[in-house]
Amino acid sequence: MAGATRSRLGQDERRAQLLELGGRLFTIRAYDEVSIDDIAASAGVSKGLLYHYFPSKRELYVATLQLNAGKLVEDITPKPDTPRDQRLVAGINAFLDHVGENSVGYSSLMRGGIGNDAEVAKVVDETRDAIIAIIFEGFGGGDPPVGLRLAARGWIGFMEAAGVEWAEKREVPRETMVAMATQVLQAALVSSRPS
Amino acid sequence: MAGATRSRLGQDERRAQLLELGGRLFTIRAYDEVSIDDIAASAGVSKGLLYHYFPSKRELYVATLQLNAGKLVEDITPKPDTPRDQRLVAGINAFLDHVGENSVGYSSLMRGGIGNDAEVAKVVDETRDAIIAIIFEGFGGGDPPVGLRLAARGWIGFMEAAGVEWAEKREVPRETMVAMATQVLQAALVSSRPS
DNA sequence: CCGGTTTGTTGAACTAGAGTCAACTGGAGC
DNA sequence: GCTCCAGTTGACTCTAGTTCAACAAACCGG
Numbered sequence: 001m002a003g004a005t006r007s008r009l010g011q012d013e014r015r016a017q018l019l020e021l022g023g024r025l026f027t028i029r030a031y032d033e034v035s036i037d038d039i040a041a042s043a044g045v046s047k048g049l050l051y052h053y054f055p056s057k058r059e060l061y062v063a064t065l066q067l068n069a070g071k072l073v074e075d076i077t078p079k080p081d082t083p084r085d086q087r088l089v090a091g092i093n094a095f096l097d098h099v100g101e102n103s104v105g106y107s108s109l110m111r112g113g114i115g116n117d118a119e120v121a122k123v124v125d126e127t128r129d130a131i132i133a134i135i136f137e138g139f140g141g142g143d144p145p146v147g148l149r150l151a152a153r154g155w156i157g158f159m160e161a162a163g164v165e166w167a168e169k170r171e172v173p174r175e176t177m178v179a180m181a182t183q184v185l186q187a188a189l190v191s192s193r194p195s
Numbered sequence: 196m197a198g199a200t201r202s203r204l205g206q207d208e209r210r211a212q213l214l215e216l217g218g219r220l221f222t223i224r225a226y227d228e229v230s231i232d233d234i235a236a237s238a239g240v241s242k243g244l245l246y247h248y249f250p251s252k253r254e255l256y257v258a259t260l261q262l263n264a265g266k267l268v269e270d271i272t273p274k275p276d277t278p279r280d281q282r283l284v285a286g287i288n289a290f291l292d293h294v295g296e297n298s299v300g301y302s303s304l305m306r307g308g309i310g311n312d313a314e315v316a317k318v319v320d321e322t323r324d325a326i327i328a329i330i331f332e333g334f335g336g337g338d339p340p341v342g343l344r345l346a347a348r349g350w351i352g353f354m355e356a357a358g359v360e361w362a363e364k365r366e367v368p369r370e371t372m373v374a375m376a377t378q379v380l381q382a383a384l385v386s387s388r389p390s
Numbered sequence: 391c392c393g394g395t396t397t398g399t400t401g402a403a404c405t406a407g408a409g410t411c412a413a414c415t416g417g418a419g420c
Numbered sequence: 421g422c423t424c425c426a427g428t429t430g431a432c433t434c435t436a437g438t439t440c441a442a443c444a445a446a447c448c449g450g
Contacts, residue, residue: 008416008427030312032227035407046429051409117225146366151375154357158379161352162345171341172387180346180386184353187382191375192367203398203445230436241400243439252437 015053018043023064027105031061062119068109069127072098077134087138092181095159096174100167107164128156135185151188158184210248213238218259222300226256257314263304264322267293272329282333287376290354291369295362302359323351330380346383353379 009017021043025034036057040047054060076094078087099106109124132152136144144152159181166177204212216238220229231252235242249255271289273282294301304319327347331339339347354376361372 011427014427036409037407047408048410048430049428052428055409057408146364147371150357150360150367150372153360154353154375154379157356158349158353158383160356162349165345165348169341172345176342176387177345180349180383183382183386184349184379187378188353188375191378192371206398209398227436231438232436242437243401244399246438247399250438 011053014045014049018045018050018053018060019063019067022060023067023105026061026064027108058117058119062123065109065120065123068102068105069123071102072106072109073127073130073134076131078138084138088135088182088185089178091134091138092159092178093174096163096167096177099163103164103167128153131156147192148189151185151192155185155188158188206248209240209244213240213245213248213255214258214262217255218262218300221256221259222303253312253314257318260304260315260318263297263300264318267301267304268322268325268329271326273333279333283330283377283380284373286329286333287354287373288369291358291362291372294358298359298362323348326351342387343384346380346387350380350383353383 018039022034022039025039025042036047036050039060040050050060054063072095075098076091078090082090109127132144132149135152135155136142136148162177162180166172213234217229217234220234220237231242231245234255235245245255249258267290270293271286273285277285304322327339327344330347330350331337331343357372357375361367
């Protein structure tokens with residue numbers, strides 16, 4: 001199905017290929033509508049080989065999530081030469097770009113895949129924590145007090161929801177979306193102080 | 196396992212019982228860790244009977260989601276005798292209560308269950324739309340312009356994220372959480388106007 | 391009471407697909 | 421050309437979702 005000649009690949013290449021292919025299938029169809037055989041077939045490879053690289057279908061799925069999550073975090077991490085006061089807006093724009101290019105994959109990531117599954121939840125939570133860390137890094141670093149953390153957590157929820165909706169429909173200009181994002185973050189942070 | 200004597204039930208009773216039991220199991224374990232046999236056993240009933248009431252495991256799962264979603268929407272719908280200007284706060288409090296009593300079920304609902312599944316996504320989206328409708332109902336009714344809709348959609352994401360976190364950890368007082376919620380909604384709505 | 395009918399219920403049989411494993415093979419190095 | 425090993429296979433097992441023909445508790449007319 002894939003490349004003409006089915007050749008032997010090195011561990012890393014094959015693993016990467018299967019991850020990539022698996023990730024693609026999981027974004028078009030639901031978890032239990034994608035069979036191991038499908039993935040194997042689309043790679044032109046036997047089912048057994050998949051189990052040589054991943055201990056189970058679930059692990060493979062989690063690995064594809066991790067791949068996506070890693071890309072997201074990388075995308076929104078500010079480049080060191082970005083001035084402090086522009087990092088937030090840059091990050092928001094990077095987030096919108098990422099979601100725009102990858103909206104199905106992103107929502108399947110953030111929607112958490114397989115029902116409430118512990119491992120999946122872990123990936124999602126860690127990703128969110130990483131984003132929170134990036135936000136407060138930009139604001140000066142250090143562990144924020146609980147109120148601020150809660151505000152940041154909520155704001156990420158806001159971005160996940162509004163970002164996906166915006167990227168899919170583009171009903172308002174990008175500046176408006178960015179303005180909403182910054183205003184909401186500010187409101188959340190300010191109002192989280194137990195005055 | 197359940198009631199002592201296994202008696203015949205009417206269609207509605209049995210269906211309700213299976214829904215209830217299924218819902219409970221799906222909130223403690225992941226979708227594919229709950230088997231049809233588990234559900235049947237916990238109802239003291241044969242596996243075949245489940246298929247008399249629900250066409251497939253998936254449909255049963257979706258039905259439990261719908262049940263939860265319905266309860267949520269019902270909970271946060273303002274009572275007609277609540278004055279207009281108190282409805283938002285009342286709704287937020289109802290939401291926090293609902294999530295607090297039912298946080299696992301709620302997140303498994305909003306996280307979307309089985310990977311990105313069309314039917315599940317439909318339930319989730321409809322629930323969110325219902326909530327948006329309730330919000331704007333409180334603000335005067337009618338279909339909001341797209342910017343406001345986006346703001347509301349984002350705010351629901353905020354509430355889902357912050358609400359679950361708050362309900363689980365209770366690290367800040369309820370008033371603070373409610374204040375954050377109202378401030379964030381206001382900020383979102385205001386900043387959504389393409390000035 | 392009793393046969394018939396309706397309707398809830400069962401259990402065995404079927405099947406798809408996840409996971410296992412011993413055997414096979416392309417190709418790099420000698 | 422031979423050896424050896426990492427990469428690969430395909431046939432097998434087994435769990436769990438799904439189907440279905442038969443069974444039984446309640447209801448009813450006689």
